[in-house]
Amino acid sequence: MSKQSKRREALIYHAKPKPGKIEVIPTKKYATQRDLSLAYSPGVAEPCLEIEKDKNNVYKYTAKGNLVAVISNGTAVLGLGNIGPEASKPVMEGKGLLFKIFADIDVFDIEVDTENVDEFIQTVKMIAPTFGGINLEDIKAPEAFEIERRLKEELDIPVMHDDQHGTAIISAAALLNALELTEKKIEDVNIVISGAGAAAISCSRLYQACGAKRENMVMLDSKGVIRDDRDNLTEEKAEFATHRKIDTLYEAMKDADVFIGLSMADIVEPETLIAMAKNPVVFAMANPNPEIKYQLAVDTRDDIIMATGRSDHPNQVNNVLGFPFIFRGALDVRATKINEAMKMAAVYALANLAKEPVPEQVNIAYGETRLTFGRDYIIPKPFDPRLIAEVPPAVAKAAMESGVAQEPIEDWEKYKEELLERLGSDNKIVRLIMNRAKLNPKRVVFAEADQLDVLKAAQIVFDEGIATPILLGRRDIILSLMEEIEFEADLEIIDPKSDHETERKNKYAKVYWQQRKRNGVTLYSAEKIMRERNYFAAMMVNEGDADAMISGYSRSYPSVVKPMMELIGLAPGATRVAATNIMMTRRGPLFLSDTAININPSANDLTRIAQMTASIVKMFGMEPVMAMISYSNFGSSKDQTATKVREAVSYLHKRHPDLIVDGELQSDFALNKEMLQDMFPFSKLAGRKVNTLIFPNLESANITYKLLKELNKSDSIGPIMMGMRKPVHILQLDASVDEIVNMAAIAVIDAQQKEKKEANKRSGLAS
Numbered sequence: 001m002s003k004q005s006k007r008r009e010a011l012i013y014h015a016k017p018k019p020g021k022i023e024v025i026p027t028k029k030y031a032t033q034r035d036l037s038l039a040y041s042p043g044v045a046e047p048c049l050e051i052e053k054d055k056n057n058v059y060k061y062t063a064k065g066n067l068v069a070v071i072s073n074g075t076a077v078l079g080l081g082n083i084g085p086e087a088s089k090p091v092m093e094g095k096g097l098l099f100k101i102f103a104d105i106d107v108f109d110i111e112v113d114t115e116n117v118d119e120f121i122q123t124v125k126m127i128a129p130t131f132g133g134i135n136l137e138d139i140k141a142p143e144a145f146e147i148e149r150r151l152k153e154e155l156d157i158p159v160m161h162d163d164q165h166g167t168a169i170i171s172a173a174a175l176l177n178a179l180e181l182t183e184k185k186i187e188d189v190n191i192v193i194s195g196a197g198a199a200a201i202s203c204s205r206l207y208q209a210c211g212a213k214r215e216n217m218v219m220l221d222s223k224g225v226i227r228d229d230r231d232n233l234t235e236e237k238a239e240f241a242t243h244r245k246i247d248t249l250y251e252a253m254k255d256a257d258v259f260i261g262l263s264m265a266d267i268v269e270p271e272t273l274i275a276m277a278k279n280p281v282v283f284a285m286a287n288p289n290p291e292i293k294y295q296l297a298v299d300t301r302d303d304i305i306m307a308t309g310r311s312d313h314p315n316q317v318n319n320v321l322g323f324p325f326i327f328r329g330a331l332d333v334r335a336t337k338i339n340e341a342m343k344m345a346a347v348y349a350l351a352n353l354a355k356e357p358v359p360e361q362v363n364i365a366y367g368e369t370r371l372t373f374g375r376d377y378i379i380p381k382p383f384d385p386r387l388i389a390e391v392p393p394a395v396a397k398a399a400m401e402s403g404v405a406q407e408p409i410e411d412w413e414k415y416k417e418e419l420l421e422r423l424g425s426d427n428k429i430v431r432l433i434m435n436r437a438k439l440n441p442k443r444v445v446f447a448e449a450d451q452l453d454v455l456k457a458a459q460i461v462f463d464e465g466i467a468t469p470i471l472l473g474r475r476d477i478i479l480s481l482m483e484e485i486e487f488e489a490d491l492e493i494i495d496p497k498s499d500h501e502t503e504r505k506n507k508y509a510k511v512y513w514q515q516r517k518r519n520g521v522t523l524y525s526a527e528k529i530m531r532e533r534n535y536f537a538a539m540m541v542n543e544g545d546a547d548a549m550i551s552g553y554s555r556s557y558p559s560v561v562k563p564m565m566e567l568i569g570l571a572p573g574a575t576r577v578a579a580t581n582i583m584m585t586r587r588g589p590l591f592l593s594d595t596a597i598n599i600n601p602s603a604n605d606l607t608r609i610a611q612m613t614a615s616i617v618k619m620f621g622m623e624p625v626m627a628m629i630s631y632s633n634f635g636s637s638k639d640q641t642a643t644k645v646r647e648a649v650s651y652l653h654k655r656h657p658d659l660i661v662d663g664e665l666q667s668d669f670a671l672n673k674e675m676l677q678d679m680f681p682f683s684k685l686a687g688r689k690v691n692t693l694i695f696p697n698l699e700s701a702n703i704t705y706k707l708l709k710e711l712n713k714s715d716s717i718g719p720i721m722m723g724m725r726k727p728v729h730i731l732q733l734d735a736s737v738d739e740i741v742n743m744a745a746i747a748v749i750d751a752q753q754k755e756k757k758e759a760n761k762r763s764g765l766a767s
Contacts, residue, residue, distance in 0.1 A: 005486040021093040068133040071110045076140035085111035103324035104422035136161040141198040158330040158338045164202035166319035173350035177378040182279040186211040195262035196221035218252040265289035270300040283307045314376035329395025333405035345398035361621025437748040447537040447551035450477040457740035459487040496536040508539040538567040548727035548747035574723040581718030591692040596719040603647035612722040626692040627670035628663025727751040
């Protein structure tokens with residue numbers, strides 16, 4: 001994608017379908033006059049009077065306790081500098097989005113039009129009663145230090161400048177683990193800090209709190225080494241001025257154990273790295289380009305432990321590991337501040353989490369067989385679902401022990417369960433799918449590439465490195481559309497109806513004829529049918545000229561399924577093809593089967609559908625918790641429709657006791673674990689959060705997923721074909737661009753899985 005195209009895409013993303021990235025959504029009913037009279041006048045007067053009696057009641061009757069202000073004056077925005085408050089707003093909205101998806105914290109972003117410290121502080125103090133916490137953002141140093149210090153002193157709610165403390169907390173956790181691996185003590189190591197802004201100062205202070213000695217630190221700014229004989233040093237720089245008579249980065253790095261980079265790209269040369277001590281720890285955190293390129297660093301020193309701010313290298317120092325969870329813990333005990341004890345608790349929680357066994361979901365997301373604590377894994381990954389259950393409780397406990405908590409937590413297990421429930425509001429599975437596909441991209445045939453939305457999706461898939469698209473359709477239309485959307489790529493474009501593909505069509509036709517000649521297919525009819533795009537695309541996959549295909553955007557389901565069934569066929573051991581949809585609901589991903597293939601499956605069919613769906617759920621690193629759905633509960637109906645579900649459950653319990661599955665169950669009981677626990681405590685699903693629903697027939701499954709999609713605006717990924725020999729998948733009719741991209745990623749993952757199985761099979765035969 002050209003620079004101009006990327007710019008346009010970013011602008012469209014922020015402008016359409018409505019401007020901005022966040023909105024306010026009511027949390028109470030508002031349909032009737034009675035609802036409105038309670039929400040506003042006269043009913044609203046009652047909580048107002050209760051809060052007047054006791055200000056603490058504001059946490060009981062309003063959203064204050066889960067509301068954080070993200071506040072900036074736009075003086076130090078990302079790498080853009082002082083661009084002003086209005087121009088900083090997209091970044092602040094983005095920060096609000098991260099708060100919500102990682103820790104379920106609501107945000108109002110506030111942009112303040114002043115660079116005067118006193119005016120800024122006064123503004124924040126005046127609006128503070130609205131909020132449960134204040135996140136200061138993108139404020140230039142040294143003003144940022146005074147603003148945070150005074151607000152922490154003068155307000156009774158948590159205040160944190162994330163630019164200072166976020167990087168400090170994450171990097172401190174990584175540093176402790178890196179030093180443990182190198183068998184060095186933090187009080188003994190020599191540390192070089194390149195950069196003297198808010199983040200660098202905060203990192204240096206926190207490292208001292210962890211045990212580092214100030215006399216072992218050397219800090220550099222744009223003028224060189226900060227020495228105590230330099231004039232006009234700020235108070236913060238003077239704090240870290242060294243008495244050593246050195247001037248350059250090379251001199252500072254000689255025999256140093258640790259390098260902390262918070263400055264600019266490519267300032268560390270290989271010879272500088274070579275001058276460091278044995279087993280150097282190098283955190284090159286300048287973004288987007290580090291102080292020394294990752295590959296250059298590891299090629300220069302094979303004993304290095306390297307971290308950057310980038311997601312495409314091991315050991316990413318990412319602030320999203322910190323601020324959402326720190327504020328979550330602080331809000332949940334109504335802390336009056338975020339103090340040093342709470343920050344240190346976050347440091348040790350992150351450091352310790354990296355040493356624990358990694359969930360399979362995280363391994364899958366990063367394409368690892370098994371992530372383990374070591375040189376390439378010293379800090380948890382942002383995808384790690386354990387973060388919300390580990391960091392907030394540590395922060396909350398520290399707040400209680402240090403005397404700043406106003407609402408102590410008593411039941412910690414219940415609190416952790418509540419935190420994990422909050423995680424369900426985030427669609428992390430989509431990011432997992434994309435990351436996993438990018439690790440080993442495949443060739444995917446887009447059988448309707450002459451449709452604008454399909455081509456837009458292919459462009460995203462190509463630009464993001466998810467797959468290599470093969471574009472099928474009318475060549476002239478595809479080329480015209482590519483020019484229109486500025487899709488510049490040297491990709492294979494195939495028009496099955498064109499004479500240019502005669503040789504390949506004839507080859508495919510002969511293969512098809514050989515397969516189907518005893519089913520009334522002549523060679524002539526085979527040659528004719530290969531002009532049809534779905535047959536041609538399926539044959540490409542069948543013959544290994546492509547790894548996967550997706551189709552169905554503009555054609556009926558049967559017309560797309562038929563070529564797949566005729567040419568691809570069932571996977572080894574499969575007796576049935578079925579389809580599942582992943583619905584992105586507020587409670588988390590929900591798998592629904594069978595949404596597309598089997599009209600009225602038998603008990604045996606339902607058994608197989610459940611087994612295949614369980615395999616798909618596991619493919620995404622989740623434990624399947626499956627409810628077999630009906631209109632009755634546990635034998636309350638003797639009708640054949642309910643009976644077949646009961647028979648399928650009985651078979652699964654006998655033959656697959658390891659599967660967490662039960663039924664027959666009504667859908668409300670399946671999805672409401674409290675109701676299920678109260679009424680049917682004997683169920684294998686009692687007390688569990690169901691993530692998979694197996695329906696008794698196609699009608700009920702298809703209606704349900706489409707109702708969820710339209711009424712709740714739930715994103716859907718699917719239908720995902722199960723039981724096919726090759727990775728072939730069908731789009732929903734008139735699918736959105738995002739849905740097509742998601743399905744392309746699913747097709748890639750399916751191809752990866754089938755390739756892995758085939759390799760394992762060959763390996764087994766060879767041995």
